Amino acid sequence: MNNSWHGKSIPPEGTICEYNSNWAHAANFESWHKVRVVFLSDCTYVVRREDQVAGEITELCGMASIFEAKRFRPFITPEEIAAGEIETIFNWMVNRDSERGLLGIAEDLHADGYRRKPPQPPEEKVCSCPIGDGSLRWPCPVHPPAEKQQ
Structure with missing residues (x-):
C-alpha cells in the first residue's frame, strides 16, 4: 500500500x-467502495x-483525468x-x-424542519402505590423499598 x-x-x-463507482451520487456514503488500484497509465486506470x-x-476502469480523480479518496472515519x-449542505x-x-x-433551515428544542425538565416521578404511601406495589419510583438492615 502506498x-x-x-x-x-x-x-x-x-x-x-475508496472509490466512488456512482458518479451521480458522490456524496452518498453507500457509493464509496474499498478498492486497490491495480493498473495506472497516462490515459487509463483499473x-x-x-x-x-x-x-x-x-x-x-476509467479514463485517467483530473475529473476522474474526484472518484478517489483516502479512507475517512x-x-x-x-x-x-x-459542510456540503x-x-x-x-x-x-x-x-x-x-x-x-435561516428561512431554509426552518422550512426544512429544523427547530430549536428547549431544554426538557427532568422527568417527574409518579407514585404507583395504591394509596400513595409506598405500600403494596414496589418498586414505586417515589417510594423505593427500604434496604434490609441487619
Whole structure:
C-alpha cells in the first residue's frame, strides 16, 4: 500500500483507498467502495473491489483525468463523513442563497424542519402505590423499598 498519496489525484498502483463507482451520487456514503488500484497509465486506470459482494463487478476502469480523480479518496472515519456532508449542505445553502444572506439560510433551515428544542425538565416521578404511601406495589419510583438492615 502506498502511504504517500495525498488524495488530490488518481492514486498510484497498489494503493488501497475508496472509490466512488456512482458518479451521480458522490456524496452518498453507500457509493464509496474499498478498492486497490491495480493498473495506472497516462490515459487509463483499473481498480479492483476489496469489499466484494457476491455477484457484483469486481474490476472497474476509467479514463485517467483530473475529473476522474474526484472518484478517489483516502479512507475517512464516519465522523469525517458526517462533517463533510454537513459542510456540503451548508456550502450549497450559502451559495444558493448568497443574495438572501443569513436570513435566507435561516428561512431554509426552518422550512426544512429544523427547530430549536428547549431544554426538557427532568422527568417527574409518579407514585404507583395504591394509596400513595409506598405500600403494596414496589418498586414505586417515589417510594423505593427500604434496604434490609441487619
